[in-house]
Amino acid sequence: MPNQNDGTKKGLEDLGVAVTPRSMPNAPVEKIAGRKLKPSTLMMGHGYDPALSEGSLKPPIFLTSTFAFENAAAGKRHFEGITGKRPGGSDGLVYSRFNGPNQEIFEDRLSIWDEAEDALVFSSGMSAIATVLLANVSQGDVVVHSGPLYAATETLINKILGRFGVTFLDFPAGASPGKVAELLEQAKAQAAENGGKVAIIYLESPANPTNALVDIEGVYGARNQVFENDAAAPPIAIDNTFLGPLWQQPLKHGADIVIYSLTKYVGGHSDLVAGGVLGSKAYMDQVRAIRNTIGTICDPNTAWMLLRSLETLELRMTRAGENAAKVCAFLRDHPKVEGLGYLGFITDESQKDIYDRHCSGAGSTFSLFIKGGEAEGFAFLDALRIAKLAVSLGGTETLASLPAAMTHLSVPDERRAALGITDNLIRISIGVEDPDDLIADFEQALEAV
Ligand SMILES: *Cc1c(COP(=O)(O)O)cnc(C)c1O
DSSP states (O other): OTTTTOOSHHHHHHTTOOOOTTTOTTSOOSEETTEEOOHHHHTTTTTOOGGGGTTOSSOOOOOOSBOOOSSHHHHHHHHHHHTTSSTTOOSSOOBTTTOOHHHHHHHHHHHHHTTOSEEEEESSHHHHHHHHHHHHOOTTOEEEEEESOOHHHHIIIIIIGGGGTOEEEEEETTOOHHHHHHHHHHHHHHHHHTTOOEEEEEEESSOTTTOOOOOHHHHHHHHHHHTTTOTTOOOEEEEOTTTTTTTBOGGGGTOSEEEEETTTTTTOSSSOOOEEEEEOHHHHHHHHHHHHHHTOOOOHHHHHHHHHHHHTHHHHHHHHHHHHHHHHHHHHTOTTEEEEEOGGGOOOHHHHHHHHHHBSOOOSEEEEEESSOHHHHHHHHHHOSSSEEOSOOOSSSOEEEOGGGTTTTTSOHHHHHHHTOOTTEEEEEOOSSOHHHHHHHHHHHHHTO
């Protein structure tokens, strides 16, 4: 029985084993009596059959760099897939820079939340973003993006791709579809001048740290209007780290490619770094080819940890979202608080309209504007006892930081002011602790200011 421990349903089928509930009582199920199972149920079994791994209820971690072929012809067949001679990628396991059982099970499960056709896992959010860009961008091309973006993404697009003759144009996150269409026309002209194309429309919503939302449907409409009947229309990619996959599913609103820093809510325990990319098989095949070449896939151990995280994803995100709503309700009326950048309290009409169309929850990451400046912000942060002082977000524990003095310290003053990143802006990511304990912590920390 070659490759008997490959651990996937597909592996079983490769061996000619019929996967039926009758013969495999613990085999993965997708439906019961015609009822399609919900993501939170599927996270416990989808894509893994214990019968393939000595009955091990949890998938073993496959610590191997390479996989034995069933026979020589199978080896050739696999490489035809990997090299693109045959479409659809490898139909088996070959070498751990390309794929592995833990990564494949995770990819199958991750794709369920966004109802994506295909998914790919990466060694970090940034390696996921870099691989998507490399798959789409060539010399002379123009990248159109919403702003602000995660700082490293801006560096990658504006500085690093710039070294290869790629230019960019950006629009503010809240821009109207009309304004986006205007910018796309401008990008088209610029691309023609540079001998390239408009390579990709890259979005991040909500934007960090302002929480401004991008109208994904609006961007989709603008793209289709400007690139009507154009086979080379640029794909719309979106970094969905802040609200996904529970509270925003951009593929349903016109995005082609969804990107995650899985380090945040999906990993969810501040104990790993990873990234994910989802979309149609056609787009993912292009991204997979680059990942195969440069090796930006995550390791099996991280994939296993991510699998464990997915089992509690809905529980954790739901609790964190409820906690944030309670904490924000407390903070909103506090005399030492100047304001809140929390999606649950949007006042701007067009932003509220986008929120209602795109989002099913306000998340648990928000901005607290404390009365005063950096001194008051620091006094508040230093007085916190439950919340930890750290950057990042989406973990089980509550974190707080002051972007102007930390993550955004290197951003020039004028740009910081334009983005609304003031000295009294405190970034908070709420975890899954008891909400009343969190409120007590914020209350005593505000008293200390
Ligand atoms: C953290 C983050 C990234 C980068 O992800 P890493 O896993 O740290 O590489 C990208 N985008 C957003 C919105 C993030 O919060």
